[in-house]
Amino acid sequence: MTTAITAPFAPTDLDNTGDELLREPVLVTGPATYQAVTDQVCRVTEAPRAPRAWYVAMAISLALLLLFGVLITYAIFTGVGVWGNNSPSFWGFPIINFVFWVGIAHAGTFISAILLLFRQKWRTGINRFAEATTVFAVVCAGIFPAIHVGRPWLAYWLLPYPNIMGDWPNFFSPLLWDACAVGTYATVSILFWYTGMVPDLATLRDRATGRIKPAVYGLLSLGWRGSARQWHLYERANIILAVLATALVLGVSSTVSTDMAVSQIPAWHETIFPPYFTAGAIYSGFAIVLALAIPARELFGLKDLITKRHLDNLAKLALLLGSMVLYIYLIEFVIAWYSGDPYERFAYLNYEFGPYWWLGWGILFCNGVVAQAFWFKFARQTWWIAWPIAVLCVMGMWMERFVIIIVSMHRSFLPSSWHMFVPTWIDIGTLAGSFGLFFTLFLLFCRYCPMVAVSEVKAILPQAQTRDALANGRH
């Protein structure tokens, strides 16, 4: 793709996926000087014009975002009857989309928090980027419960606040747990993301020309100077935020799963739900990070920072999580059979042989089978294989949320209350529109924010290592 940005700068895109004993893998292919790393990231935001593909993608995203706004406004003014929600499928698309988007968010936190604690140096190339997907996915997720309540102007009733309506919060209710978990997740991921970005915003500030850019980046970078005292505090704060965010990665989807697990519905009332939701969430997150990284490194000429090794590692992690998801799918069938409970057994037979059988097999195929291709190096490293697999994984995870939320509910205990769920075009349009919101935010981020954590990448360059660090085994 020849673009305004990539033209003067030809990434080497070397293959750095091999492992050599006793040698650290090369994580920055191409010129690995401080200046070159800075240039590669900053010129994306400094170029007077974005690549043409960016404008095309932005136009599509904005169109979908407009659709999202119009359909939500229509639903609010007309009532939630415009959706396919019915009795017994009260939750419908909004809650499917909510659980889906919360899940998508998880990979960013996993990469920047858990991999930081495990000292995985390769995370520095993609953590910023992945954290951005976290923040934007949580934004998308947060909208759905708010519109699902039907009267979004009263959505604050979810929160326990003193009121004169004699309305007391029920702290045993998973809906309140959800509000706490997702609200916390949104706040903490924004704080973590922004804190990580401050030194890089300072880099942009110091390189900026003109009148507006230095002022804007100057305000956003809070006057960061990169002094040893500041770095000392900053690193401690980053580790602490990582520890807190790690707890959240494991906690948020677990809490979301209690919306279902705490109820009595067959195939919902299961103790496996918290790890099940969390594994699926991180899995879908890796898939979307992979699906976004492949075009973004190409489009913005970042192949030397988001290298083949990064894609390879992401695919391996997607394989690991995908295998966990497959294991949980299979163990759920075993548990249903072993429980001897006729309703539980029926629920799982209904997954695969009921009216939504194609979704039941679809999730086994997309999440269970397709990701197994990543066992092969060829599949991990060929973009035209890895990218469709990642997209199928994301689709599979959305279908999984559909199966859990709709298919369990539409045929529970009493056949007299069975009812099919059929989404309306407004449901489908709102789902598509939420992708518009996500991609609009993501494209703006790519254009105006440092897409790779420049200071963190510099810190892992060979020339940045001091003897002190080597002597103490610290990196």
Next chain:
Amino acid sequence: MAMSQNIISPVAGAAEPTPYGLLAEFPDPQALLRAAAAIRQAGYRRWDCYSPFPIHGLDRAMRLKRSVLPWFVFGGAFTGCFAALAVAWFCNAYAYPLIFSGKPYWGLPANIPVAFPLTILFGAVTTFLALWALAGLPRLHHPLFFSARFRRATTDGFFVTIEATDPCYDLAATTQLLRRLGAQAVEVVKDC
């Protein structure tokens, strides 16, 4: 910082303003590390190092004290946990007790799903606020931003500053020390 003490009268013809201090550039992190150890041993107090990324071992070379930040975080996280449990207990067990699905009014496990995220929320917000407060940020300006050279501190520059208010500061002697430690360039930074 020393700004408040050094504000120069804007009257025309006033004496040469007191500088902020000396800014010295070093070629690489290793040189910065060696210089930091030497400057500390020379007895300087009001000085700092600047780099585009955190350099490990620098805080030890400078003998920086361990930050008190974790204690703030602990306080915040504890407050969040306690507040969540207290509100839950007050609402559901004390002020307006209701039986939900035949369970006791109060039970710790049932309240963990609220106490856990609130612990994290308060801890993280405290970390964020305490980080910037302790780092002396945000601020709109700093004397170092007068230096064109210092703009490279966020790209590939490794700097040491020694403030003019330091008791050991002496323009000639300090410059000489910095040169001897391998500084590529030494310049005086004005204060306003």
